[in-house]
Amino acid sequence: MVAKTWNVGVVGYGLSAKIFHIPFITAVPDFKLYAIVQRTPKPDDDAEKDFPGVKGYRSADDLVKDAEVDVVVITTAPDSHYALTKLALDAGKHVVVEKPFVPTYKEAEELVALAEKQNKLLAVYQNRRFDADYLTLSKLIKNGSLGRVVEYETHFDRHRPEAPVNSTSWKTKVIPASGAIYDLGTHLLDQAVHLFGLPQRVTAFIGSQREINPTGLEDSFTALLHYDNGLMVTAKAAVVSPEENQLRFWVRGDKGSFKKYHLDIQENQLRAGVRPGDSGYGLEPSDRYGVLTTIKDGKPSSETVPTVEGPTYVEYYRKLARALGGENVIPASGAEASQVIRLIELAKESSKLRKTLDLQKNEEKLGLKPTRIDSIEIPEALTPKRPSPDFPGFRASQSRAT
Known part of the structure; x- marks a missing residue:
C-alpha cells in the first residue's frame, strides 16, 4: 500500500x-x-x-x-x-x-x-520539546543521574532593558495571549509538565522589569510550580539580565545536579539561513555543553556532558x-496545550492576588473538568513543602487575569 x-x-x-x-x-x-x-x-x-x-x-x-x-x-x-x-x-x-x-x-x-x-x-x-539541551536534561533525569529531583529551574532570560521601538510583532503589543508568560512561558511550562506532570499549586509574579514601559506589556515573569512530592519548578523569563552567558537550566537532585547555559542553537541557525539537512544543523559546539555534578567519595565531582545530537525540530x-x-x-496535542494555558491563567490570577493557588480547588470553584493528559512523572519524594517566597525586582502588573 x-x-x-x-x-x-x-x-x-x-x-x-x-x-x-x-x-x-x-x-x-x-x-x-x-x-x-x-x-x-x-x-x-x-x-x-x-x-x-x-x-x-x-x-x-x-x-x-x-x-x-x-x-x-x-x-x-x-x-x-x-x-x-x-x-x-x-x-x-x-x-x-x-x-x-x-x-x-x-x-x-x-x-x-x-x-x-x-x-x-x-x-x-x-x-522546543525537541531542543537538544532539553533532551539532554530529560535523559539525565530519566536514567537516574540526578536521583530524586527536588529543584528544577528553567530560564529564558535576556538583557533587553529598553522597550522595542517601531516593532510590528504581536509579541510587543498588548493583545490577548501576549506578554512573556504566553510567549516564552508557554515553552518553559510545557517542557516542565511534559517531564513531571501537572503541579498541585502555582505561585507567580507577572509584570514588567523595564523602567520605561509605555504599553504596559508584561515583559517578565517568575512562576513556581509546587508538587506534593516536594519538587519545586521555577520557570522564569527576564528582560533585565546583564550576563555574558545566560542560564538555561539548573536542576538539582539528591544524587547530582545539572547546570546548562545558552539556548538551543536551532533558532539562531534558522534565522541565519541554515536549514535541516545542512552540515552542522542542530549540533551544539562543545563550549556550550552543560555540567553534571555528582557526589563521589563524599565530595562534589563535575564533568562536562555533551549535548545530545537530537532529532531536531524536524521530528x-x-x-x-x-x-x-x-x-x-x-x-504535542491540543489537550496537552490546553493544560499549559490553564497553568498560565492560574499564574496570572496568582500574581494578581499575590497568593499561591491550588489547581484542584481552582477548577472546582470554576466548575472545570480538565482534559486528562499523559505525562512522565518522577517518583514520589519526601522533601518537606517550602513556603512561597516574595519576588523582588519586578513591578507588578495591575491588569486583570484572563
Missing part, C-alpha cells in the same frame, strides 16, 4: 511560517507544501514567487474550502488562533496551531472537544505524519 502524502496549507507568511514551519514541512516526505495564505504579498515578499507551484490564497476561508487540503497550519498572531482553528476543524481539516495555543483555557477546551467531535487531529507547535513533523497515519504519537 502506497503511503499517503498529506497536503498542507499554511495560514500566514511571516517569521513563524518561513522559519519554523515551512523548512520542516518540506523536509518530511510525507508532507507536500500545497498552499499558503498571504493576505498582502509584496514584490520582495511573495509566497507564490518563493514557492512556485504552491497555491496562493488571500484568506483562510478560501483555503479551508479547498478539498485537497488535508492539514492546516496556523502561524498568525495568537488572538486569531481560536477563530482560525475552529474554522479549519469545522471544515474537516487536521490542524497545527502555533504557540501560544489560544488566549483562554475555555477556548482551548472548546477546540479540543471540537477536534474530537470532528475526529480530526489537533496539535500545537511545541517545537515534530515526523511525529505529526505518524499520528496522521494512525499512530498515537501526536507531538
Whole structure:
C-alpha cells in the first residue's frame, strides 16, 4: 500500500511560517507544501514567487474550502488562533496551531472537544520539546543521574532593558495571549509538565522589569510550580539580565545536579539561513555543553556532558505524519496545550492576588473538568513543602487575569 502524502496549507507568511514551519514541512516526505495564505504579498515578499507551484490564497476561508487540503497550519498572531482553528476543524481539516495555543483555557477546551467531535487531529507547535539541551536534561533525569529531583529551574532570560521601538510583532503589543508568560512561558511550562506532570499549586509574579514601559506589556515573569512530592519548578523569563552567558537550566537532585547555559542553537541557525539537512544543523559546539555534578567519595565531582545530537525540530513533523497515519504519537496535542494555558491563567490570577493557588480547588470553584493528559512523572519524594517566597525586582502588573 502506497503511503499517503498529506497536503498542507499554511495560514500566514511571516517569521513563524518561513522559519519554523515551512523548512520542516518540506523536509518530511510525507508532507507536500500545497498552499499558503498571504493576505498582502509584496514584490520582495511573495509566497507564490518563493514557492512556485504552491497555491496562493488571500484568506483562510478560501483555503479551508479547498478539498485537497488535508492539514492546516496556523502561524498568525495568537488572538486569531481560536477563530482560525475552529474554522479549519469545522471544515474537516487536521490542524497545527502555533504557540501560544489560544488566549483562554475555555477556548482551548472548546477546540479540543471540537477536534474530537470532528475526529480530526489537533496539535500545537511545541517545537522546543525537541531542543537538544532539553533532551539532554530529560535523559539525565530519566536514567537516574540526578536521583530524586527536588529543584528544577528553567530560564529564558535576556538583557533587553529598553522597550522595542517601531516593532510590528504581536509579541510587543498588548493583545490577548501576549506578554512573556504566553510567549516564552508557554515553552518553559510545557517542557516542565511534559517531564513531571501537572503541579498541585502555582505561585507567580507577572509584570514588567523595564523602567520605561509605555504599553504596559508584561515583559517578565517568575512562576513556581509546587508538587506534593516536594519538587519545586521555577520557570522564569527576564528582560533585565546583564550576563555574558545566560542560564538555561539548573536542576538539582539528591544524587547530582545539572547546570546548562545558552539556548538551543536551532533558532539562531534558522534565522541565519541554515536549514535541516545542512552540515552542522542542530549540533551544539562543545563550549556550550552543560555540567553534571555528582557526589563521589563524599565530595562534589563535575564533568562536562555533551549535548545530545537530537532529532531536531524536524521530528515534530515526523511525529505529526505518524499520528496522521494512525499512530498515537501526536507531538504535542491540543489537550496537552490546553493544560499549559490553564497553568498560565492560574499564574496570572496568582500574581494578581499575590497568593499561591491550588489547581484542584481552582477548577472546582470554576466548575472545570480538565482534559486528562499523559505525562512522565518522577517518583514520589519526601522533601518537606517550602513556603512561597516574595519576588523582588519586578513591578507588578495591575491588569486583570484572563
